[in-house]
Amino acid sequence: MMLFTIHLHVMPLKNLLDPQGKAVLSGLHNLGLQSVQDVRVGKRITLQIEAENSEAAVAIAKEAGEKLLANAVMEYFEIEID
Amino acid sequence: MMLFTIHLHVMPLKNLLDPQGKAVLSGLHNLGLQSVQDVRVGKRITLQIEAENSEAAVAIAKEAGEKLLANAVMEYFEIEID
Numbered sequence: 001m002m003l004f005t006i007h008l009h010v011m012p013l014k015n016l017l018d019p020q021g022k023a024v025l026s027g028l029h030n031l032g033l034q035s036v037q038d039v040r041v042g043k044r045i046t047l048q049i050e051a052e053n054s055e056a057a058v059a060i061a062k063e064a065g066e067k068l069l070a071n072a073v074m075e076y077f078e079i080e081i082d
Numbered sequence: 083m084m085l086f087t088i089h090l091h092v093m094p095l096k097n098l099l100d101p102q103g104k105a106v107l108s109g110l111h112n113l114g115l116q117s118v119q120d121v122r123v124g125k126r127i128t129l130q131i132e133a134e135n136s137e138a139a140v141a142i143a144k145e146a147g148e149k150l151l152a153n154a155v156m157e158y159f160e161i162e163i164d
Contacts, residue, residue: 009126027150035142038130044091048120068109
């Protein structure tokens with residue numbers, strides 16, 4: 001068994017409003033960073049997973065995303081292996 | 083000017099406790115995902131930045147992280163260009 005580091009990115013669906021992102025955008029403009037055009041705020045969840053191989057680790061991360069970490073009504077997730 | 087997509091990852095400092103990560107870890111174990119050994123929960127902030135080149139876009143993202151998005155007492159951030 002090996003230990004894998006897997007990142008799960010949980011983001012608001014692209015066709016949904018993201019009020020937190022809008023608030024950050026407005027804050028950045030107030031700080032003078034006018035060149036920022038859009039902001040989306042999501043979660044980056046880093047998992048240490050013990051598995052036989054990277055495919056098995058990704059499968060566990062996918063199950064974690066589907067069962068607990070992402071709310072499919074409002075969010076989607078992507079998986080990144082470190 | 084071009085539009086760049088830059089991701090900013092704001093994570094709890096490695097030597098600090100992450101209660102949200104511990105709660106997620108416990109939730110995953112309760113779902114039967116025992117092979118997950120550790121969880122850290124941070125933010126993934128996706129910025130659309132108008133800039134002359136990618137170096138300029140990264141500099142703006144860095145300024146955003148330092149001035150607004152990360153609290154250096156408890157968090158660090160990393161920048162990823164899409």
